Amino acid sequence: MSGRRRFLATTLSAWAIAPVTSGSAQTGVPSGSLTKEQRDRMTPGEVLDALRQGNERFRTGKMVSRDYRDQQRSSAAGQFPSAVVLGCIDSRAPAEIIFDAGIGDTFNARIAGNVVNDDLLGSLEFACAVAGAKVLLLFGHTACGAIKGAIDDVEMGNLTGLLARVKPAMTATTFDGAKTSKNAAYVDAVARTNVLLGVDNIRRRSPILADLEKKKSIQIVGGMYDLVTGIVEFLPQG
């Protein structure tokens, strides 16, 4: 193929893809930050669908093109996020990217091993009860270092106390096979239990959030992110 023909072919295929990836009209996803009206119109089920679709766009390479500077300016006067996400600090699991969300779309809480503590519960209560988020997603991920650390009984400074919060998930995981940090299947099984226990913890320890869920004002959901496939699997409600 000549240079010019190659250029044309590239340009044309870029055109073919562009309308799918960049416009709000084509994807139904606003390229600006969520407005109060847009957020308030959504049901918790629709917010969850939006997260699902965002992850689908991410893993299929069809992310919405956003002008972050524009979003930064337009959201400066107020924020109306539709969801709050609690995930691990792992550098490979950045919520805004894997859910294809922009500035102002989601509250994002991160802590190693996505464990729940009192201060995080306070943050989640703020996000839902004060600021109006409609979905609370707690997600873990495969090959999590914090889970491996808990399995290996790592003790180091303040990390010891944090990893102690993961240990109940080890006890609660039924698993046939080697229960070591070298066994990826075991590590992921514990991570999954850790998410389910975390969701349970939130409901038990936060009457405010449990009540919002009972009234169907919010949905509390667990998820697992697969580092290899890029897929977030939403876990069945316990």
Ligand SMILES: [Zn+2]
């Ligand atoms: Zn992790």
